Amino acid sequence: MTEILTPAQMRATEQAAIDSGAVTGLALMEQAGAATRDSILSYWPGLARDRAHARVLCGPGNNGGDGYVIARLLMDRGWKVQVVAFGAPDHLPPDARRNFDRYEGALLDGATAPRPFEGDLSVDAVFGTGLSRPISDPTICGWLVEHDRFTTRVGASVAVDIPSGLDANSGKVLDGSACARSALTVTFHRAKPGHYLAQGPDYCGALHVAGIGLMTFRLISPDWLPDLSKARLAHKYDHGHALVLAGGHGKGGAARLCARAALRTGAGAVTLLCPSNALTENASQLDAIMLRQCDSPEDLRNCLADTRLSSVCLGPGLGLGPEQAALVATALAHGRGLVLDADAITHLARSPEMAQTLHEGCVLTPHAGEFARLFPEIAARLDAPATRGPAYSKLDATRDAARLIGATVLFKGPDTVVATPNGQAALHAACYDRAAPWLATAGAGDVLAGLICGLLARGYSPFHAACWGAYLHVDCARTFGPGLTADDLPDMLPRVLAQLTVPV
Ligand SMILES: NC(=O)C1=CN([C@@H]2O[C@H](COP(=O)(O)OP(=O)(O)OC[C@H]3O[C@@H](n4cnc5c(N)ncnc54)[C@H](OP(=O)(O)O)[C@@H]3O)[C@@H](O)[C@H]2O)[C@@H](O)CC1
């Protein structure tokens, strides 16, 4: 089911997120602008290559504010940009005014700017969901006619949130109003009824719905999982290559469990890296998983130089010495999709400098004890008795932790919560018909880290890899049932995936 929101519901959602402190209006506006830029670049790859010339029509409200962000972000990519501004800057709402001030490109007055525009892309950021009456101002009407003609003449045109003049609630052009067609409309968080009703589709062209980091908590459920089938004609490296670091001699079990899980998710290849003293032990227990020696950060750097490597997992059985701390620091410096579990989390808790190098490609998978070591204040707040409602929840704590540390956090437990630095969050509760008590077994966490690493290798985002890893983990446990040990979990994946993929 795809949810749509009326403009009033959307405003309430934005306001609730802002009031909760999860996000600021300015951050939402930045995300809206960035999402529009990304849609433009993916919809017209030719323009992305050529560093095109864009014109942005900016209105007197926050829709105009989005326009100033888009103008700045396109300029940052080397585009030539001009803004045609409507309304006095002093009357812009605060967030739009901040973005007006941050834009340093050409600024033309609507009354005097030349037209027609001979560039490559026209952006309509005149009015969005705040349209309250028909557009009758002759200057604005003239520019909307110009944008509409550009759509016919040139083709590459974008409406920000909704075509100006179209009512987002009904899809009707307000009586007597000007309204401009675009080739592409980029709306935020959820589509609105007006994108689908009445004249809406004729004016919108194509419709992109883009996330802007609005805090939505969702339950991780099978209807949300993608089809995890492998592409029919793809090469093994098209499905990614995961790297798992193992500890020394006699400590390799956890990393092998992790690597086997990563390979079973469908990653094209998995390599286990271990010190030379553990090569024989690992070689005797691995076949489909490749093995490579790593005795120093230099060895790891050499390995990471292979651009086919798409994700890395560190932590299970890794070890807590300074040599292993250096490996964690080296992996972090490489900026790839990275799962940090177990001992890697302890290294992060010991070194605030290292924690500062976490980036958005990282997923941390702490259990309660590790979470408390890494986020002592947040954990104390979560553990305090709930004396008043609404009480501080594991959802709140995970979201705060992710924002604080700048990486996706999966806070393990029977109630597993996943959150990203921008406030996205999801919950997988292994209770009711998803109860999996047999999952409380040694090594189960290593398998979870491997599932996430495998999904990251396949190209899923940190948030989705973590959410879907949590789901698959519980499904594997439930499929096996009583008597489960961690080694059984990866072997359950074929049956679980068969239920979730479309047969070829
Ligand atoms: N809220 C958020 O956090 C986020 C919001 N976002 C963005 O904000 C948009 C909503 O912004 P908004 O509410 O400021 O409304 P917007 O569409 O810019 O217009 C309002 C202005 O236009 C004026 N006006 C209206 N009709 C008119 C007419 N016919 N002729 C002339 N003037 C007219 C109106 O004047 P007033 O009615 O007050 O006299 C007011 O000055 C939304 O679509 C999305 O793009 C994103 O950044 C994500 C975060």
Ligand SMILES: [K+]
């Ligand atoms: K618009």
